[in-house]
Amino acid sequence: LEWGDDLQRRFAIIGHRAPSVGNLNLNDLPGSGGRVDVLTRAINSALFVSHGIREDTQIVLHMMGGNGPPRRILFDGSRLGGVRPDERSIAGQIKSVMKNEIPPIGNYVQCSRGISHSGGGPEQTMAEWLRDGFKCYLLDASGFPSSNIESGDKMGFFLSDDLPMNDNDKSQIGGLDRVSLGEMWLQGHSCIAIVHHILDSH
Numbered sequence: 001l002e003w004g005d006d007l008q009r010r011f012a013i014i015g016h017r018a019p020s021v022g023n024l025n026l027n028d029l030p031g032s033g034g035r036v037d038v039l040t041r042a043i044n045s046a047l048f049v050s051h052g053i054r055e056d057t058q059i060v061l062h063m064m065g066g067n068g069p070p071r072r073i074l075f076d077g078s079r080l081g082g083v084r085p086d087e088r089s090i091a092g093q094i095k096s097v098m099k100n101e102i103p104p105i106g107n108y109v110q111c112s113r114g115i116s117h118s119g120g121g122p123e124q125t126m127a128e129w130l131r132d133g134f135k136c137y138l139l140d141a142s143g144f145p146s147s148n149i150e151s152g153d154k155m156g157f158f159l160s161d162d163l164p165m166n167d168n169d170k171s172q173i174g175g176l177d178r179v180s181l182g183e184m185w186l187q188g189h190s191c192i193a194i195v196h197h198i199l200d201s202h
């Protein structure tokens, strides 16, 4: 495989406490919002460049917290419109999605341009990406050096929010190849920026 001009990138972040249902208080994203601020920064790093959006990139938020079943929210850079890069604006989009009932697992339903949602968790995301021909990696400071990332034109990366992967995560996606971006644990959105840099450099 060669690094293609049309390299597609996908990121998946696991929001352990991010509520899947209910009202999201935009004034308290780190607290009652279950660290949705972390997820908004991940979206920012994944999709936004200085003057525009990376059309080759998607990011899936996994809302694993609260009282409801898990929800996945997909932001698709090729179709996204009308979203500003600031945290509050992005969180507002998430809040709007949460007003809708969670669709069945695996069935992505569009909420607005470039934003859709589905039931399911990381295991479903991994299965869908593998089905779509994506090479998938788990970002982990104790993984293999990033030079081990294989070349390909469909690349997927899983990362966690501020918490370590738990046993449930490990049982779902723990078998993926692990890639380290250095020994120091970084914030998730910084990892996404570094991965973009690595892929952009090829």
Ligand SMILES: C[S@@+](CC[C@H](N)C(=O)[O-])C[C@H]1O[C@@H](n2cnc3c(N)ncnc32)[C@H](O)[C@@H]1O
Binding pocket: 138, 139, 140, 141, 142, 158, 159, 160, 161, 162, 163, 164, 165, 179, 180, 181, 182, 183, 184, 185, 186, 187, 188, 191
């Ligand atoms: C804020 S870190 C979580 C730190 C947490 N102490 C842990 O053990 O996972 C968020 C996520 O970014 C990714 N990450 C952070 N530093 C990394 C590194 N040096 N190499 C690869 N991935 C990293 C991992 O997926 C991590 O779960």
